[in-house]
Amino acid sequence: MSYTTYDDFAWFYDRYLGGTFLSKYERVLRDLFAARVKRERSVLDLCCGTGQITQWLTQEGYKVTGVDGSRKMLEYAQKNAPEATFHCRDIRDFKIINMFHAALCTFDSLNHVMSLQELTSVFNNVYGALRTGGLFVFDVNTDEGFKARWGGTTSIIAKDHVLASEMTYDPKRREGRAAFAAFRREKHRWNRADVVVAEKAYTQTEIERRLAKSQFKSIRAYDAQRDFKLKDVGRVFFVCEK
Helix, strand or coil: CCCHHHHHHHHHHHHHHCCHHHHHHHHHHHHHHHCCCCCCCEEEEECCCCCHHHHHHHHCCCEEEEEECCHHHHHHHHHHCCCCEEEECCCCCCCCCCCEEEEEECCCHHHHCCCHHHHHHHHHHHHHHEEEEEEEEEEEECHHHHHHHCCEEEEEECCCEEEEEEEEEECCCCEEEEEEEEEEEECCEEEEEEEEEEEECCCHHHHHHHHHHCCCEEEEEEEHHHHHCCCCCCEEEEEEEC
16 A cells, blocks of 8 residues: 655654554564464565564564555665565555465554455455465454544654644544644754544454455454453454465
């Protein structure tokens, strides 16, 4: 998925958001992913952003290829994980055949795919990129999670930068909207970037059916709160195999 609007937001994402998922869910990733995939295996980090998960994977001993739709985000990813390989690709139509032992997609990334048809295309692409028996692990934010977390405003104010955000959720359409206004002082002038992010809530049944349609098997779902005793309501992790 091509997110050119993320380019101007990349500095803020790298500084404030890129590492938050790993800090909360490293234990989950170890249980669901690292415990199942041998070190030195090839891994696809889908929607890798600024590369903090990619960095963790390389430190764990995996051979990692990161894919993201923002070239600027990938510039930061290359700095954070210099041992990895990166490609700027649209996740809905990238084609990599039989290369990877496993694939990982984290931090609501698949919620950015706004239709079930396009989500199926992503699953088909991942299926094609995996070797036989390859593992696919990802998380999504569900309707319950959007209702719990997507509401209100936040701000970060520093001497040379300001980040303000407003998050809303429409339960009838099952769509979330996050609007960011990012200000950064560079060379004695203030630059502003406005970024609007849309996300879609899918049900567990919808996702499982689309995974099955893409021929994935051994599909399992794990609730962050119920199965891992975490406070993050409405986040579900999926594990499946080619």
